[in-house]
Structures are given as C-alpha cells and as structure tokens.
Amino acid sequence: xxxxxxxxxxxxxxxxxxxxxxxxxxxxxxxxxxxxxxxxxxxxxxxxxxxxxxxxxxxxxxxxxxxxxxxxxxxxxxxxxxxxxxxxxxxxxxxxxxxxxxxxxxxxxxxxxxxxxxxxxxxxxxxxxxxxxxxxxxxxxxxxxxxxxxxxxxxxxxxxxxxxxxxxxxxxxxxxxxxxxxxxxxxxxxxxxxxxxxxxxxxxxxxxxxxxxxxxxxxxxxxxxxxxxxxxxxxxxxxxxxxxxxxxxxxxxxxxxxxxxxxxxxxxxxxxxxxxxxxxxxxxxxxxxxxxxxxxxxxxxxxxxxxxxxxxxxxxxxxxxxxxxxxxxxxxxxxxxxxxxxxxxxxxxxxxxxxxxxxxxxxxxxxxxxxxxxxxxxxxxxxxxxxxxxxxxxxxxxxxxxxxxxxxxxxxxxxxxxxxxxxxxxxxxxxxxxxxxxxxxxxxxxxxxxxxxxxxxxxxxxxxxxxxxxxxxxxxxxxxxxxxx
Numbered sequence: 001x002x003x004x005x006x007x008x009x010x011x012x013x014x015x016x017x018x019x020x021x022x023x024x025x026x027x028x029x030x031x032x033x034x035x036x037x038x039x040x041x042x043x044x045x046x047x048x049x050x051x052x053x054x055x056x057x058x059x060x061x062x063x064x065x066x067x068x069x070x071x072x073x074x075x076x077x078x079x080x081x082x083x084x085x086x087x088x089x090x091x092x093x094x095x096x097x098x099x100x101x102x103x104x105x106x107x108x109x110x111x112x113x114x115x116x117x118x119x120x121x122x123x124x125x126x127x128x129x130x131x132x133x134x135x136x137x138x139x140x141x142x143x144x145x146x147x148x149x150x151x152x153x154x155x156x157x158x159x160x161x162x163x164x165x166x167x168x169x170x171x172x173x174x175x176x177x178x179x180x181x182x183x184x185x186x187x188x189x190x191x192x193x194x195x196x197x198x199x200x201x202x203x204x205x206x207x208x209x210x211x212x213x214x215x216x217x218x219x220x221x222x223x224x225x226x227x228x229x230x231x232x233x234x235x236x237x238x239x240x241x242x243x244x245x246x247x248x249x250x251x252x253x254x255x256x257x258x259x260x261x262x263x264x265x266x267x268x269x270x271x272x273x274x275x276x277x278x279x280x281x282x283x284x285x286x287x288x289x290x291x292x293x294x295x296x297x298x299x300x301x302x303x304x305x306x307x308x309x310x311x312x313x314x315x316x317x318x319x320x321x322x323x324x325x326x327x328x329x330x331x332x333x334x335x336x337x338x339x340x341x342x343x344x345x346x347x348x349x350x351x352x353x354x355x356x357x358x359x360x361x362x363x364x365x366x367x368x369x370x371x372x373x374x375x376x377x378x379x380x381x382x383x384x385x386x387x388x389x390x391x392x393x394x395x396x397x398x399x400x401x402x403x404x405x406x407x408x409x410x411x412x413x414x415x416x417x418x419x420x421x422x423x424x425x426x427x428x429x430x431x432x433x434x435x436x437x438x439x440x441x442x443x444x445x446x447x448x449x450x451x452x453x454x455x456x457x458x459x460x461x462x463x464x465x466x467x468x469x470x471x472x473x474x475x476x477x478x479x480x481x482x483x484x485x
Contacts, residue, residue, distance in 0.1 A: 015098055015386070016349035018308040024315035027253060031260035032067045039064035040216035040265055044223040047269055054272050070264055073271040079317045081235050081278045083142075084203040086170040086193055087463075091205075092141060094235075094280070094319035098351040098386075102325065102344075102379050103142035104134065105357035106176045110366035111147070112331060114450045119330075119366055122147035127161050129457050131168025133369050136456045139379035142207070143169045144176075146359050146367045155182075159480050162186045163473050166193055170463050174356065175208040180224045183208065185480045187232070192472040193465065201233060207280070207354070209237035209321075210266070215247050215258055218265060230270040230277045237280035237321045237354075238266025244287045244301065252285060252305050256312060259283030267318075280354070281320040283309045297363045298328045298339040306343070307350035314351075322352040325375050326360035332371045332446050336361065340371070341378045348382035370449035377428050384424040395419075428452060 019027070042048050042063045057064040083092035092101050111122045127145035134143040145161035152160050158177045165173050166189055177183040186208075187197070194200035210226040229236040240262040242248045248255035263281050270277050285305025287296045296302075306322040313320035324347040327339035340358075347355040358375040359367045389395075400415035410416045428448050430437065437443075443451075465473075 015351055016307055016346065017311055018304060018350070019311040019315075021315065024312050027256045027312060028260065028316065030257040031264060032070055034216075034257060034261040035065040035070060035264065036067055037064070038216065038261075040218060040261070042218050042223070043220045044218070044227075047218070047223050047227065050269065050272050065265065065268055069268055069272075073264070073268045074316055074318065076271050076275050077267060077279045077318060078276065079319070081280070081319045083172045083207065083235060084205045085172055086166065086205050088194065088199075088203045088205075090203075091172055092354070094353045096314050096317055100348050100350075100352045101141035101354050102139065102347075102358055102375070103174050103354060103356045104130065104140070104144045104146045104372060105323075105326065105360045105364060105367065106144040106146065106174060107148050108146050108360065108364065108367045109148045109150075112361060112366055112368040114368060114370055114453060117331075121150035122367075123151040124149055124160060124164060127164040128168055129369060129453070130372075131165045132456050132459075132461065133372050133453055135169035135171060135462055136459075137372060137376040139376045139383065140358065140372060141171065142174050142354065142356075143171045144174045144356075146369075146372075153481070153484065155484050156477075156480055158182050159185050159189075159477060162189050163477055166190070166473060167465055167470065168461055172205050172207065174354075175206055177208065177225060179221060180228055181483065182480065183225050183228060185476055187234075188476050189473050192469055192476070204234055207235050207237060209239045209280070209282075211239040211241060216262060218262075223269070226266060226270070227273055230273040233274065233277050235278040235280060235319075236266075236270065237282050238263045238270075239282045239321070240284060242284050242286065243295070244285065246288050252301060252308065255285060255305070256283055256308065259309075260312065279318065281313045281316070281318050282322070283312065284323050285309070295363045296328055297323070297326050297357070297360070298343070303343050303346035306352060306355075307346055310350040310352050313353075319353050321354045321356060322347060323357040324352065324355045325358035326364060327371075328363045330362040330366070332361070332368055332374060332449070336371065337374065337445075340375055344375060344378040345382045345385070348379065348386050369453045370446055373428055373449035373452050374445065377426065380427065381424065 039062050041061045048058050051063050052058040080095035082090050085091045110119050111126050113120055126147050130146045134140050143165055149157040149160055159182050175186055190206055191197040191200040208229055210222040240259045242255045242259040244250050244255050248258045260283055267279050270279050287301055289296045306324050309322050324343035325340055327336040329335040359371045397415055400413050
C-alpha cells in the first residue's frame with residue numbers, strides 16, 4: 001500500500017522564477033566581458049583615478065574594468081541591507097529572502113486631480129497629501145512625493161519634497177536630487193529628524209540613487225552624488241534605464257547584459273571608495289511601442305523583465321530594485337487595473353526587493369493618489385497568495401471533519417472561529433449584490449478610492465514631528481534658498 005506524506009512545511013512561500021542558474025551565469029559573464037572588452041565612458045576625473053589606481057585600463061574617458069575587480073566588488077558588497085523608519089525602527093530587510101517592498105515613483109510632473117479628473121502640474125500640497133496617503137496605506141512600504149513640484153524654485157523641488165515627506169510620514173523615503181548641494185541639504189534634514197548625523201547614518205531611513213542616462217556612459221553629476229553616498233554609507237541603487245530597442249538591445253537577454261554592465265560599474269566604484277558600503281542593483285526593462293515610437297512601461301515584457309532581473313540579483317546575492325506597479329493608461333481605469341495588478345502580482349511572486357513606481361499613469365507622465373489606494377489593495381491580495389498554504393495537523397482539520405460528519409456545516413465549529421480571520425479581507429473592494437451597491441450610490445472602485453484619500457487627508461498627520469525639528473527643517477530650506485540666489 002502506498003503511503004502519501006503531506007508536506008508539513010508551514011506556509012511554504014510561492015515564488016516565480018524566469019531564469020535558471022545556468023542562464024543567470026551566462027548573462028552575468030557576458031556583462032563582465034562587456035566591462036572588460038568594451039568598457040564605459042566615465043565623465044568624472046576623480047572616479048577615473050580611483051578606477052585606474054585599482055587596476056582598470058583608462059584611455060581618456062574610456063575605462064575598462066577587469067573581471068576580477070567586479071567579482072571582488074560582488075563579494076565585498078553587503079548581501080543584506082536594513083532600512084529604518086523615521087523613528088529608527090528596522091522596516092525593510094533587503095536581500096535574497098523572497099520579500100518584496102513597494103514604493104511610489106518619483107520626479108512626476110503631473111497629477112490627475114481627484115476632484116476634477118483633469119491633468120495639472122504637481123504642487124507642494126500634492127507631496128503633502130502623498131506623504132499622508134503613503135503613511136496610511138499598510139502595504140506601501142516606502143514613500144516618495146510622486147511629484148516634481150511646480151510652485152517653488154524648480155532648483156529646490158527635491159529639497160522641498162524631502163521637507164514635506166519628513167513631516168507627513170514615518171516610513172522610509174526614496175530620494176531624488178538635482179545636485180550634490182541639494183543632496184547634502186536633504187541629508188541634513190534626515191539628521192535633524194534622527195537627532196544628529198551619526199544617529200541617522202547608523203540607522204538610515206532613506207534610499208538615494210543615481211542613474212546612468214545613456215548606455216555605458218556615466219555622467220559627472222550622477223557620479224558626484226553617488227560617490228558622496230558611497231562615502232557616508234547611504235544605501236544606494238545604481239539605477240539603469242534600459243529601453244528595449246532604444247538604449248539597449250531589443251532582446252530582454254541583451255538588455256540584461258548592457259544593464260548589468262552599467263549597474264555593476266556603480267558597484268565596483270562604490271566598493272573601491274568605501275568597501276562594504278550598501279548597494280542596490282537595477283536593470284529596468286522599458287520598451288518602445290514600435291508602432292508609435294512612444295515609451296511603454298507595461299506589457300508582458302515589463303513583468304517578465306523584472307522577474308528575470310530578480311533572478312539575476314539573487315544569483316549575485318545582491319539587494320536590488322525593480323520598477324512595477326505602473327500603467328500606460330492616462331487614468332485609473334480597467335487598463336490601469338490590468339497593468340498594475342499584473343505587475344504587482346509578478347513583483348510579489350518574484351520577490352523583488354524594492355518594487356517602485358506605484359501610482360504612475362501614462363508611462364510615468366502623471367500620477368494619482370486613488371491609484372495608490374488600488375495598489376495597496378492589490379499588494380495585499382498578492383501577499384496573501386505568496387504566503388502559501390499551511391499544511392499541519394491543525395489545518396488538516398481531521399477532528400473538525402469528524403465532529404461535523406456527513407451533511408453538516410462548519411460555521412459554528414471552534415476550528416472555523418479560530419481560523420476564519422486568516423482569510424484575505426478586501427479593504428476597498430466590495431462583495432455585495434447589484435441592488436445593495438446601487439443603494440449605496442453606485443460607487444465604483446475609483447470613487448471609493450477618492451473617498452478614502454479624502455478621509456486620509458482630512459485626518460492629517462498621524463505622528464507629527466516636534467516643533468523644534470520642524471523649525472530646523474525650515475532653517476535648512478532657508479539656507480538652500482539663500483545658496484541659489
């Protein structure tokens with residue numbers, strides 16, 4: 001007689017894998033060869049000197065990096081990074097652990113106004129409200145302003161955003177910055193909230209990254225900011241914008257090779273500056289719609305590309321960032337729900353460390369806060385799936401089945417009372433009849449999401465900063481304003 005043994009692992013996690021170990025090895029080795037054979041243009045004199053002193057070949061601005069330096073950098077970079085909240089509590093645990101954390105996008109110029117439905121420039125109030133919504137949404141793990149503020153001196157839009165987010169949320173913040181001076185002002189703000197720079201650096205509540213704007217080309221201003229973050233030990237992603245058929249080969253595998261070469265350049269430089277400094281890898285997968293030649297951030301390739309990127313960085317045992325949770329649709333509609341929902345499920349199943357760009361509409365041109373309410377619900381849904389199924393003596397429920405027997409029901413059973421709250425419960429979705437829905441005003445998901453945002457904004461800041469800290473933040477703003485005049 002055959003005996004079937006149940007898998008007794010509790011909550012065995014579900015995970016989606018695109019690339020096997022052999023494929024990851026081929027892609028990674030190809031990226032190594034690009035760095036060693038083709039090299040990259042480095043538009044920063046000090047960076048070139050650091051690389052040359054370490055044994056790289058430097059000819060003008062062209063730098064070729066030997067494989068052994070890349071392999072050493074991979075070994076010395078931390079495989080685990082902890083990000084803290086504003087109050088110093090460990091919040092994000094990044095690394096090869098299958099966990100995924102979610103964040104809105106950044107540098108977004110337009111907002112779809114939830115009152116009028118019209119597209120307009122983002123203003124300070126939008127950042128303030130975004131901070132409140134992110135803070136209130138339990139499945140949004142990091143905060144950004146989801147904006148490019150228009151009602152201030154544009155040269156300080158990044159600094160104003162940081163000030164508003166620190167006031168409205170305790171969650172970790174993803175920063176963008178125009179230049180090194182603005183970045184230093186932002187760091188001063190975080191230090192003010194932490195009670196000093198040393199305390200902040202011991203428990204960083206921020207991720208701040210730089211981006212290579214063109215393939216195998218590393219700009220001076222980007223490197224200036226990244227090198228500063230490497231020096232002080234801030235968790236730093238070296239972001240690479242891979243546009244299939246545009247800035248990279250049209251094939252996803254070819255895009256990985258070029259993207260990895262670019263982001264691994266950032267890894268090598270960072271480890272040479274400050275061995276052991278935290279680093280996050282990144283190989284985004286965006287596309288041209290070849291029929292319109294417009295940027296597209298959704299479609300099967302986007303989700304597939306992000307999942308494969310997760311496999312690559314797990315193979316390298318490095319923390320990483322992917323971008324998911326956005327849509328090409330100009331509004332929150334059924335198309336947006338398809339795009340965002342699919343990407344959120346794929347990002348969660350593939351264990352993307354930081355999954356960014358929640359709330360982005362029309363391929364990152366605009367955003368909406370009601371989109372964040374949808375994303376929060378979709379993440380909650382996806383996390384419930386990834387949690388897996390517990391198989392144990394308790395969940396097999398043999399005693400409950402025996403007690404009820406044939407033709408019974410389990411509604412009154414103690415086993416049901418003990419476990420029914422473990423089931424997923426919708427927050428903004430509804431489970432009702434058409435008639436009851438009509439009685440409540442025929443409100444669709446978007447209308448209910450707008451009401452939710454209004455409630456959050458009306459409730460205000462949940463954990464205010466002390467007045468003296470707010471005054472210190474305002475003093476930093478004033479100093480930055482005086483600097484640019």
